[in-house]
Amino acid sequence: MISSGRGCYTALLKRNARLSPSCSLLVIERPDGFPDARPGQFVSIRVSDSPVPLLRRPYSIMDLAPKTLSILLKAVGRGSAEIAARKPGDAIDLMGPLGGSSFPEPEGGSAIFIAGGTGLAPLLFAARLWRRKRILSETCILYGAGSRGELLRDLVMRDFSECRFATLDGSSGFRGDVVALCRDLARKKRLPAGTLYSCGPRGMVRALVGATRGVFRAHYTSLESIMACGVGACRGCAVPVKGAGAVALRTVCSDGTVFMAEDIAWEEWEEWEE
């Protein structure tokens, strides 16, 4: 477990850049005293001063530099749209860094990243951090989005030495989802060995577990789930995780966000929410 040293902070938004029709890069002034964070940790952002929407919205830390904290934000509903509408100079009320586990550094220095949509954010943070620390020199990512317009190519190509893209409509890169791309590369024996780090929609990660069994040394995934408190108090984000012969409930916000992907009881998790 990470000792998070988390807190609530008010920080200024320095930059809000639209990267695609639905995604923006928010660069926030790093608040005084905001602790170092690890890939897989997140911040929880207050949407507005009004009581609705009440709950903060969780966002993975995409980068943390001495003076800035960056997140990648996709507008999917009212809360994210309100945060995306903030302008440089606006105050952001954030809590963090949250999350009790993070992506471990790759054993033997070899890693592959697989991202779906905004699942890119924590993987980008890991790749940047480990390159800065000289843990990784080569970084390979498989990254999928719905279409060419949603694919954040420039962002990815700046940070990874080898990039393979997939789009559902085939408008850029491989036609299909990133799991199908992964299967295709595995069949052609063109995947690097090592540790797999993933983040994306739940169905994607579940399918990835089936597609990559026996291919990688280990598979760590940063999970997303609907959250309320974000700090382990309400149990609203619990997921079933296999332990010594039994399944136990773990919270994504404080036991995670990072778990061994094969430890998640995927079927039970889906059955609960039907």
Ligand SMILES: Cc1cc2nc3c(=O)[nH]c(=O)nc-3n(C[C@H](O)[C@H](O)[C@H](O)COP(=O)(O)OP(=O)(O)OC[C@H]3O[C@@H](n4cnc5c(N)ncnc54)[C@H](O)[C@@H]3O)c2cc1C
């Ligand atoms: C640990 C964590 C890290 C995250 N990191 C990022 C990130 O880096 N970038 C990013 O854009 N988003 C990220 N998300 C998702 C983001 O928090 C949600 O998109 C946001 O809370 C939606 O708020 P809203 O009010 O706009 O949508 P709502 O109006 O609350 O919901 C709109 C739709 O989105 C779905 N939805 C809402 N929250 C989630 C969720 N957590 N997982 C799956 N579906 C959801 C709802 O079911 C609904 O269909 C992360 C979530 C978690 C738990």
Ligand code: FES
């Ligand atoms: S959101 Fe409350 S325990 Fe995770």
